[in-house]
Amino acid sequence: MDVPWPGPQCIVCLATSDLTVEHLIPEALGGRLTSRLLCRACNSRIGHQAESQAEADPTIRSLVAKLARAIPRLAGQFAEGQRYVSTGPGGASPGYVKGGEFFVSSTKLDDGSLIQSTPQAVKTLQKLLARDNHAAVDVAQALRRFADAPENTRLEITPAIEVIKWRIDGIQPALDGPLLNLLVPIKSAYEFLALHLNTAICVNAPGLRAIRAALMGAPIDPVHVVVDRLQAPEAKPFHGLLFEGNHPYATVQVRYFGQLAFRVHFRTLSVDGPQFVYTHDLATNCEEIATSTNTLVPT
Ligand SMILES: [Zn+2]
Known part of the structure; x- marks a missing residue:
């Protein structure tokens, strides 16, 4: 009006x-x-x-999440670019929504391991394998094994690299x-x-x-x-x-x-x-x- x-x-x-x-x-x-x-x-x-x-x-974020069913379009626009926390067997990981999809933010944990979104993890894997002078055929095979890996299961890619593809069960607004x-x-x-x-x-x-x-x-x-x-x-x-x-x-x-x-x-x-x-x-x-x-x- x-x-x-x-x-x-x-x-x-x-x-x-x-x-x-x-x-x-x-x-x-x-x-x-x-x-x-x-x-x-x-x-x-x-x-x-x-x-x-x-x-x-935080209150506005909670209210929009609570009312999402009544205001789906606004809730969708609202989520764009906002920070969220994932829930699932791998624990809570911070990330953001882009194009309606959730992406985990890259984080380095205290033990040196990395948390990354799957597309980002593929790139990291390629970089690490190239750095360690693996042959192209071995790199291709490692990436295929990564793509086929079951969720929530530790997988050894090389003796130096292990990965786990954690399932994401849901996301919640980051309320900080x-x-x-x-x-x-x-x-x-x-x-x-x-x-x-x-x-x-x-x-x-x-x-x-x-x-x-x-x-x-x-x-x-x-x-x-x-x-x-x-x-x-x-x-x-x-x-x-x-x-x-x-x-x-x-x-x-x-x-x-x-x-x-x-x-x-x-x-x-x-x-x-x-x-x-x-x-x-x-x-x-x-x-x-x-x-x-x-x-x-x-x-
Ligand atoms: Zn003025």
């Missing part, structure tokens, strides 16, 4: 040129709500600084990535407030100036902005934005995958007028902006 933006200015740096289509919820997380709220420079800076690692957040940068929900919440305030979001008020400064790279000033990271009870395939009203200052709830919630407190700001709630059903891709009756479950 694209929301028309009446303002002539980037709501972060206030530049009046080069406004570009911007996702209020990161596109990498499946966000579809767009508007021309930012200039190209701000959009790309915030993208690099804050949003580029959003997919690595960095937590989501708080600028991501701050940006979503600030942009959502812009849809309430229209061009008044660009006025010279201290609370708004502080948010813009944070989105320009300054430290987040807790006098003006505080963010709580919360867990709602259940993973569900939806994203949501909710202006919760002024109690006594404006708060916006940002919800990813139904469960991971951020309450952004704009501590020196109050916003009059209607309160909107935006929901994006990730299973059906239906989006809705309504006047809030607090439909996102309070966390």
Whole structure:
């Protein structure tokens, strides 16, 4: 859904040129709500600084894995390039997904042995056999024996080289990535407030100036902005934005995958007028902006 933006200015740096289509919820997380709220420079800076690692957040990774059946396409895109850990009789090995396939990362263990993906292991084997001056016919035979080797069984290729082709039973997301940068929900919440305030979001008020400064790279000033990271009870395939009203200052709830919630407190700001709630059903891709009756479950 694209929301028309009446303002002539980037709501972060206030530049009046080069406004570009911007996702209020990161596109990498499946966000579809767009508007021309930012200039190209701000959009790309915030993208690099804050949003580029959003997919690595452990809670987000677990939620996407949990919801994979409801959101198969997003889950597939999401897996691409991400780090995983394999499970199987050979133990847990780190690796990554490329083209929908899992590859073990090359690792050297303390005892000097190597863990490699099968295609990589073939290359290593060729290199080792060539280094030890084996005849071409012996190399070909060794590679054939490797190709035919049963899984989970130690096989002697030469007296100096043993291999085991471990079976991989499954993969799990590696959950040691960095937590989501708080600028991501701050940006979503600030942009959502812009849809309430229209061009008044660009006025010279201290609370708004502080948010813009944070989105320009300054430290987040807790006098003006505080963010709580919360867990709602259940993973569900939806994203949501909710202006919760002024109690006594404006708060916006940002919800990813139904469960991971951020309450952004704009501590020196109050916003009059209607309160909107935006929901994006990730299973059906239906989006809705309504006047809030607090439909996102309070966390
Ligand atoms: Zn800008």
